[in-house]
Amino acid sequence: MAATTSFAHNDIHLIRAYSPDIIQRTWANNRVEWGPTLDEETYYAREKVLASQEFTRDNKLQVWILVPKTFDSANPQLDLILSAVETFERPGIVASKGEGLKDVLSISVASVFTPVPYRGRGYASLMMKLLWKEIGNMKDVSFSFLYSDVGPTFYGRLGWTPKRSEEIIIATTPTITGGNTPVEMVTDSNLSELIAADAEQVRIQLKAQIETARPRSLPSLLRSQPVSAGCMLALVKLDQQITELGARQGKSFVLWFHDLLKDQLFVIRWHLDPSEGDETARTLIKAAQEEANKWKLSKVVIWNAEQSLADLLKVETKYRDSAIPSLGLVNSTIETDNVEWVHNEKYSWC
Template sequence: MDPTAENQNLSLVEATPEQARILYNSENFKVWILISTKDANDTSNTNESVILSACETFKHKALITLSSGQVQETTCYSIASVFTPPQYRHKGYASTLMKLLSDKLRFEFKATFSFLYSDIGTDFYGRFGWKAYSLTEVRFKVDDNLTTLLENPEMVITIDLSNLDSVIQQDYELIKKEFSKLNKKSLVVLPINPIYNWYFERSKHSSKSNEHPKTLGVKILKEQDINNQELSEGFVIWHHDFQYNKLEILRFRSDSPQTTQLLIQRAKQEASIFKFKQVTLWNPDLRLIDLSKEGEVVEMTTKLPSLAWYVDDDNVDWVLNEKYAWC
């Protein structure tokens, strides 16, 4: 009879670098494996253990605001690459993995919350406390030979490695200021350097050319547009997805349709340089986009953001649920 998770003693342990088969490791990134308790106790033979199920976690900084209005900086974890080898599927191992991992993150690591992105709907992860949030993706088509001249090019500043840190820091300060004004229970995963660097390294790895993208986004200066309407400062940071032939906007800041139009226009021009067919943007304020002219709105059924909130049993608002937090 094939064993199942219910009739075995199982343990969740951190994988060794040899088991994880990774080039680097740090306190912020861990690979977890589900093995038998017997194998877990026999540390001399850990590398020979049968891996029944596995996943990865990434440690992040976040802000939360509670009902009292108090803002706290805290720690959270994202979960990715949940995998069970084919011969061990349908035996409850992935369920056991997620139960043990949730307890470890909540009680041992003292996480305030954890999150993941489900490609298998809402039922499986929902059983273990990860509540699904809606995801709206706006897709902008990119012409093969985009020749439209950028309006007001003097307003657009390229974001690259020379000024990326300052843009991230300014965004961080604005997020903290805006977050302090919220009057309901909320959380935000902070978009800081390690998150972006993970994406930029992915782009380098998947590029088939030795020439890696140098433009990481654009920033709009706060000036007057051609109609003498003040253009609010905004920016986008993007990711060149060579695998799926599209430009993904990771972080989007804009509070006016004029700024949004310039940012999307510049993103489409960047996409056209690499012959990408599409620019994508997650969960924007749709009031800022003229959907009658461009952009297809898609309610996603995959990559669903799912969150386990460990503070209490109440609902919490996920602020800035954008692509940068995906892993």
């Protein structure tokens, strides 16, 4: 059947993909978007590595495909994959005045892709509507999130409401003045310990924040867990030359990712302990600048940084029109505008 064949929406449905052949076909389709500089073999190898990590295996990563109802998964006609999307099961925390801290599941959504011949027929919209229903039926899931590269409207009308999307951009030259005290580099040998300690501190901070909030002023806080040791170590495995994943000083630290294609070192997690001041902040930013320079990257990017950091570095806070954080509360009567997404920072594919 030709790829230009059109299907009525009531003749297609969303199903889980289990077959390696089907999953690999979704990679072949989306490589033009997320791996245009890689040959097929390298791209498949990368996806297989990322799909076999602690944060993705055991059904934490799920691939969904929109196909005609006549589609036979046992004997698939691969050119009839009309659209595809991936979901990831992540730990999350919801904090509220009445219930305190609650550990929940969250679902992050990624790799929404429709092959060019099937675009303009409403397939992606239908797929996301059906996916929202699937997420609503998942046990113990409290919220879902994604990062939109198609503006705030498309996903906003499908359940994922746009949230704060600011960034600061720091040039790598000249390096900032000050910040000359030594730092400890974060590598795969101490990453897990650092992330575990950070997760515990986040819980303490959330508990204190919700307990001191005035009634109705902060109905609910939530935090997804985009940063994980498994995620970061998987990225290291993809390029063994990258060994330094961040820097720490005292109780403060920064974790970063080398985005070579976009010429930037982007900060995945930034934590400045309240007991440590401007000099520590300068030290960590300088470490990031030096890492970016080592890899000949022109800038360091931080999402949703505190205004005090932008003021300290004398840089402008800008709004993004891509990678817009979008949040959906699952089976909830609370409006997303009444929820603060805590530590909504930038992270890579994982």
